[in-house]
Amino acid sequence: MRTMLRHCLLAEVLGTAILMVFGTGAAVVNEQTHALGHxxxxxxxxxxxxxxxQGLGHVSGAHVNPAVTIGFWVAGRFPAQRVLPYVAAQLxxxxxxxxxxxxxxxxxSMLGATLPAHGAGQAFGIEVLLTFWLMLVILRVTSGYYEQGLMVGLTISATVALEALVGGPLTGASMNPARSLGPALLSGNWTAAWVYVAAPIAGVLLAVLVDRLLELQTPPDKAA
Structure with a gap:
């Protein structure tokens, strides 16, 4: 039975807020103390x-990311009527x-803002790649018999951590329009904000395409 929309939206508001508190919050704490490091x-x-x-996935899917919501919708795994409410809740x-x-x-303080290190063009390409891989991993591990269990959360979170570790110094490794727009709104720094909206959406669309290609199978009578 599908969870009622208001419960899902509450989970998305809460989840995205917590993502910011402990994600961008870590960046702010590190600015002040240098105790955490990159x-x-x-x-x-x-x-x-x-x-x-693990805590909210059974309620709303724990998207906490407009790009992920859009990706699931384009993939045919999320109802169209819930897309805009989810995105609004995440913002x-x-x-x-x-x-x-x-x-x-x-x-x-920039409040953990995502800013290009070497220009908007490079940042766009990197964010497309990072979001593509994140969404592809999400689509693969949430399909079929993989979709339940701790390993799903571990795989997705490991992907986020790895991409943040490698891509963070170059773009902030956002992969999430809400994650970038929150600090931009509160700090007033909108530098290259378009990158952090357009690139994640492009990345998830590419991921959905590749996921469909991976699902294609050669008909038995034409198999080599």
């Missing part, structure tokens, strides 16, 4: 994603989370 911030993102999947959650992070941030 690896620590990447680990924080991976850990919070694991906790959200509200990101704003709430960033507001909470601002309470512990120093004056002038």
């Amino acid at each position: 690896g620590g911030v990447a680990a924080a993102f991976g850990l919070v994603v694991l906790i959200l999947i 509200v959650g990101a704003a709430i989370g960033s507001s909470l992070v601002r309470l512990v941030a120093t004056k002038g």
Whole structure:
């Protein structure tokens, strides 16, 4: 039985807010103390994603990411009428989370904003690649007999942590429009904000295409 929409939306608001508190919050804490390091911030993102999947996945799917919601919809695995409410809930959650992070941030902090290190063009390409791989992993591990169990959460969260570890210094490794728009809204820094909306959407669309290609099978009578 499908969970009632209001329960799903509450889970998405809460989940996205918590993602911001412990994800971008880790970046803000590291700005002030240098206690976590880049690896620590990447680990924080991976850990919070694991906790959200295990804690809220049975309620809303724990998308906490407009790009993921759009990806599931395009893949035919999410109802169209829920897309806009989910995206709105995620954006509200990101704003709430960033507001909470601002309470512990120093004056002038970017609140964990995602900013290109070497120009918008490179950032766009990197964010497309990162989001493509994240969405492809999500689609593969949530299909068939893989879709239940702790290993799903571990695989997705490990992907997030790995991509944050490698891509973070170049783009902030957002892969999530809500994650980028929350700090932008609260800090007022909209530098290359379009990249962090357009690139994740392009990435998930590419992932859905590749996922479908991976599902194609040669008819038995033409098999080699």
